[in-house]
Amino acid sequence: MRRSSVWSCCALLLLLATGCDDPSAVGIGLIGEEGLPVTVRLPADSVQITSQKDRTGNTSRVLAGRVVDPLTGTLAATGYVDFVMSGTARVDTTIVGVRLEMPPDYVYGDTLGSVTLALHDMPEDWPYAGVGTDTTLTAGPLVRTFTFAPTDTLVQVDLPAAWIAAHDTTFRSRTFSTSFHGFQFAPTEGNAVVGFRFSDIRMRVFTVTDTLTLTASKVLTTVAREQAPALPEGRLLLQDGLGQGVLLRFNFMADSVREAGLHAAVLEVPIDSVQLKQTPVGFVRPLPATVRLIGVNAEGNVPVTSLGEPIVLATTTPEDGRLRFRLGSTSLQTLQRLMLGETLVQYFRLEFPTDDNTLGPLLLYTAPTLRPTLILMVTPPSL
Amino acid sequence: MNMPAFHRLLGLLLVLGMAMPVAAQQTGEGSVYSRFGLGSRLDYASSQLQAMGGSGVGLFNLNYLNLSNPATWSDQVLTRASGTVVFQQLRAIDASGNTASLGSGALHAVQFSFPLRARRIGIGLAFRPYTRANYLVRTETRQIVPELGDTVQTRIDYAGEGGLQQLNAGLGLYLHPRLSVGIRADLIFGIIEHTQRTRFFDPELPGVIPSGYMPTLFATSTRLAGVRATVGLLLRLPTGTQGSDGVAMGLTLSTPTVLRATRVYTLGESLDRDTVGTTRRGDVHLPLSVALGVSYQQDNRWTLVVDGHYEPWSRFRSDLDFAGYDPNGENLFKDRLRLSAGLEYLPAGTDYSAPYFHQIAYRLGVFWEQAYVAPRSNVSLRTLALTGGLSFPTLFPGTRLDLNLEVGTRGTTARNLVRDTYYRIGLSVNVGERWFLQRRFN
Numbered sequence A: 001m002r003r004s005s006v007w008s009c010c011a012l013l014l015l016l017a018t019g020c021d022d023p024s025a026v027g028i029g030l031i032g033e034e035g036l037p038v039t040v041r042l043p044a045d046s047v048q049i050t051s052q053k054d055r056t057g058n059t060s061r062v063l064a065g066r067v068v069d070p071l072t073g074t075l076a077a078t079g080y081v082d083f084v085m086s087g088t089a090r091v092d093t094t095i096v097g098v099r100l101e102m103p104p105d106y107v108y109g110d111t112l113g114s115v116t117l118a119l120h121d122m123p124e125d126w127p128y129a130g131v132g133t134d135t136t137l138t139a140g141p142l143v144r145t146f147t148f149a150p151t152d153t154l155v156q157v158d159l160p161a162a163w164i165a166a167h168d169t170t171f172r173s174r175t176f177s178t179s180f181h182g183f184q185f186a187p188t189e190g191n192a193v194v195g196f197r198f199s200d201i202r203m204r205v206f207t208v209t210d211t212l213t214l215t216a217s218k219v220l221t222t223v224a225r226e227q228a229p230a231l232p233e234g235r236l237l238l239q240d241g242l243g244q245g246v247l248l249r250f251n252f253m254a255d256s257v258r259e260a261g262l263h264a265a266v267l268e269v270p271i272d273s274v275q276l277k278q279t280p281v282g283f284v285r286p287l288p289a290t291v292r293l294i295g296v297n298a299e300g301n302v303p304v305t306s307l308g309e310p311i312v313l314a315t316t317t318p319e320d321g322r323l324r325f326r327l328g329s330t331s332l333q334t335l336q337r338l339m340l341g342e343t344l345v346q347y348f349r350l351e352f353p354t355d356d357n358t359l360g361p362l363l364l365y366t367a368p369t370l371r372p373t374l375i376l377m378v379t380p381p382s383l
Numbered sequence B: 001m002n003m004p005a006f007h008r009l010l011g012l013l014l015v016l017g018m019a020m021p022v023a024a025q026q027t028g029e030g031s032v033y034s035r036f037g038l039g040s041r042l043d044y045a046s047s048q049l050q051a052m053g054g055s056g057v058g059l060f061n062l063n064y065l066n067l068s069n070p071a072t073w074s075d076q077v078l079t080r081a082s083g084t085v086v087f088q089q090l091r092a093i094d095a096s097g098n099t100a101s102l103g104s105g106a107l108h109a110v111q112f113s114f115p116l117r118a119r120r121i122g123i124g125l126a127f128r129p130y131t132r133a134n135y136l137v138r139t140e141t142r143q144i145v146p147e148l149g150d151t152v153q154t155r156i157d158y159a160g161e162g163g164l165q166q167l168n169a170g171l172g173l174y175l176h177p178r179l180s181v182g183i184r185a186d187l188i189f190g191i192i193e194h195t196q197r198t199r200f201f202d203p204e205l206p207g208v209i210p211s212g213y214m215p216t217l218f219a220t221s222t223r224l225a226g227v228r229a230t231v232g233l234l235l236r237l238p239t240g241t242q243g244s245d246g247v248a249m250g251l252t253l254s255t256p257t258v259l260r261a262t263r264v265y266t267l268g269e270s271l272d273r274d275t276v277g278t279t280r281r282g283d284v285h286l287p288l289s290v291a292l293g294v295s296y297q298q299d300n301r302w303t304l305v306v307d308g309h310y311e312p313w314s315r316f317r318s319d320l321d322f323a324g325y326d327p328n329g330e331n332l333f334k335d336r337l338r339l340s341a342g343l344e345y346l347p348a349g350t351d352y353s354a355p356y357f358h359q360i361a362y363r364l365g366v367f368w369e370q371a372y373v374a375p376r377s378n379v380s381l382r383t384l385a386l387t388g389g390l391s392f393p394t395l396f397p398g399t400r401l402d403l404n405l406e407v408g409t410r411g412t413t414a415r416n417l418v419r420d421t422y423y424r425i426g427l428s429v430n431v432g433e434r435w436f437l438q439r440r441f442n
Helices: A002-017 A161-166 A169-173 A273-277 A328-337 B003-026 B070-074
Strands: A039-042 A046-051 A059-070 A073-084 A095-102 A102-111 A115-121 A142-148 A155-158 A183-189 A192-197 A202-207 A213-229 A233-240 A244-247 A261-270 A293-297 A313-316 A322-326 A345-353 A359-365 A373-378 B080-095 B099-117 B121-129 B135-145 B149-175 B180-199 B217-236 B244-255 B257-267 B274-286 B290-300 B302-311 B336-345 B361-370 B382-393 B399-410 B418-433
Touching: A002 A169, A046 A233, A059 A102, A059 A155, A059 A183, A059 A213, A073 B121, A095 A161, A095 A169, A142 A155, A142 A183, A169 B080, A183 B003, A233 A244, A261 A328, A261 A359, A261 B180, A261 B217, A273 A359, A313 A328, B070 B121, B070 B149, B070 B217, B070 B244, B099 B135, B149 B217
Parallel strands: none
Antiparallel strands: A039 A373, A046 A244, A059 A073, A059 A192, A073 A183, A073 A213, A095 A155, A095 A202, A102 A192, A115 A142, A115 A183, A202 A213, A233 A359, A244 A345, A261 A322, A261 A373, A293 A313, A293 A345, B080 B099, B080 B418, B099 B121, B121 B149, B135 B149, B149 B180, B180 B217, B217 B244, B217 B257, B244 B290, B257 B274, B290 B302, B302 B336, B336 B361, B361 B382, B382 B399, B399 B418
16 A cells, blocks of 8 residues: 555545534433523503604695594694796697686595685695695685585596686796796685595696696695594504604513523504494595504604614505504614613604605504513523 | 645645535534533543544543653654544434434544653644534425314424534643653633524425525534643553563542533524523533543564543533433433553554554554433443554555544434444544754854
């Protein structure tokens, strides 16, 4: 045998020694299974209504109307719409008519009756970005009132000849977009608030030779509560469009979760869907399509990640008498840090996303047994 | 030896030294019994003795630094450096017949020694393991979580990493043709870490992590450090006409010592760990260690060693708890006893002109050990192993390459325990060269 053969044999032996690993539960009896994750329920320490600015400027719809809800009280919504004329469009012949076309996509209230709105000119430019629903804007003279059924698929409003004549110069102006300031839609009669889809609102200008279509450039909704709600005992009303939120606080230093390893989390918020479903005949009370959970710090600000995302964020839809927020990885990491004693966020806030403008109500329970509860899957620390 | 060759061998040692710890971290799995106490107790005396049962308190050899007795360090001629890597493959089986196969590789020991005065005073330095915790037990559970509306596959890995190392430095002194003494300082230090990693998978799609689930890693790290002293005696009784023939008896005593311990609990991955709970500090009292051995050498061809080690771990005390030891409760620690015997046959003896295969040393050994901690009360953990090895000469006198094999069994499947069957392959490079020569002018 040559020496090189000897070293080859040695190398082969070493390779044989580094076999593949195949770990298994053999020996678990010597360790115990104390580490299997468990679920822990952590009810909110406190549940309280908070106010914030509800922004409706250029959201997906504009609301108008008044609803007298036997459960949530009376709410009046006033809508504002402005229009823009495209740079190439010109009115160069006689205007024979002007019509507003607005497709409803939301109704809250009595669907069997009719709704009457007052159409006012807006005398000056009005803000929409960052404006809350409690803002008051001064409207101009009444143009006309119009009545429609809430279930109509398209509401058409022909503007009076006097109004057309008064605005003839404005329509022919190259500065239409800056000299015309749109309309206010104020509730007059009826028992419903109707929402009109922003992207489909049109103003059509009929001339002798042509028809010009103007699209809506901005919308805004202001909401006023005119009568307080009549809630059953032990309930808390959270309603979209009013700048409301609910602050939840949890004790992450409770023995059951402190310094535990977090795997998964769900926030469950029971809601009184029975009360919400009880309505008079023909009355609809749509629930909010989306509810958002967000983490806020002691100053009320929303901490964000380096990518600008809130460090606690989840959304859900009311279903089966509850809101169920499933937390994603960023939120889980934040919760884990809270369980380790950090105070990145002080509260969890329930609120409504501002991109979907509704008046949807939610009834939360205030009784301790039905409070919002975090369900946490954790591995207890083995200290 | 010419210097380039010496540098090549030193380079090999360095590569082994740097590469093996990485390999150990990637695998690092062994017996579940290393979860107990401070980890599995490891002995390493030299690559020669590794193949001869693992101990040789009464053996002196010019080709190896014998770490089991500093008195043998007096008998040195060459400056020596050596490194040993060990690969282990382990198969564990329980009473139900379930098995686990685990493999690992690690740098085992590094030694350096030189004579201050040839065959009179010698210095030795070594870095070698004292204990090692390296296990991996994996459980898989299909977990229904009604509160979350999920069913997930929960995988938990219980693992141990690290262990205690010892840094030895000492000298051996020739007092009399029949008597040498030695003294050595042992710095014992290291980190023992036990981890629990929990992960989740889709039960229907293996390997797919379900959304909304986050893994966790809990770790308990205990850092320990302390110093002890070891004294050794070596008594030589010549029996034949050749100077090397004879019986030698060795005795060593390592003093009890106190390791300062700091324990930290963490949650999270390696670079993003959060400390949980409070850091705990305390003393860990290691017991003394006594070893007695006898060797017999004849004609530079035959070497026989018989050894016994005793460590009274039943007197172990600690402010911190370890698996099998609770300062305020259960104590499963027992006195450790290790008996070993080994044989070496070198056909060529000192005839360097003999054929190559006659210059290979053939070694065989056996050892029996009762571990210092019992996994269950009234159940001792015993290991029985056979060792063997070949020592290959090189072109450079004084330099050898050793390949060792150890096959053993540990534990029992009774009482919900497991039986380990393992084999270890050790590869050692022993480099010897004459240094510190005084230049002479005619």
